[in-house]
Amino acid sequence: MDTVHHLDDGTIQKSTGECHFGWVLEGRAIQDIWIRPRRPAPSTMYGTTLRIFDPGIGGWHIIWSDPLNQDYSRQIGRAEGNDIVQIGDDSRGLKTRWRFTEITGDSFHWIGEERAAESVPWRVTYEHFARRTDS
Template sequence: MDTVRHLEDGTIQKSTGEIHFGWVLEGRAIQDIWIRPRRPAPSTMYGTTLRIFDPGIGGWHIIWSDPLNQDYSRQIGRAEGKDIVQIGDDSRGLKTRWRFTEITANSFHWIGEERSSERDPWHITYEHLARRTSP
């Protein structure tokens, strides 16, 4: 994946990384591993997401954990048109919205946003442009 980090001063930082997705828990959940930058460089982010579908809410319970940076988030994810949108709170108490857009069989655009309260506008913090490299 190619990553763009949007800093508060308006500058951006670019890096690369890798993501690994798979079904886990006897096919009851999806787990992914996010690594940035791409190995073998030392990681600045190394985390995992667990997504479990709940038919009662018609959405996914999502738990993100990056123990390297002590960054954690709980969200609910649902389809919105052609996109997947996950909304919740992170370990800093910020509201988070993660959007998977431009989804194809071999790629997607992930947009991470945050805000301090419901009244504040969303601002983009990260973008990941991911593409499949193997079947």
């Protein structure tokens, strides 16, 4: 994946990374692993997400954990049109919104946003442009 980090001062940092998705818990959940930058470089982000569907709410319970940065988030995810939108809170107390857009069988665009309060607009912090590879 190609990553764009939108910094508070308006500048951007670009890097590469990798993500791996798979069914776990006998098909009851999806787990993904996110690594940035792409190995073998030392990681600045190394985390995992567990997504478990809950038919009672018509959505997914999502738990993110990046022990390298002590970054954690809980969200609820649902389909919105052709996108998947996850909304919740992170370990800093910020509201988070993660959107999977432009989804195809071989790629997606992930947009990470945050805000301190409902009255504040969402601010894009990260974008990941992921594509399936053979490696």
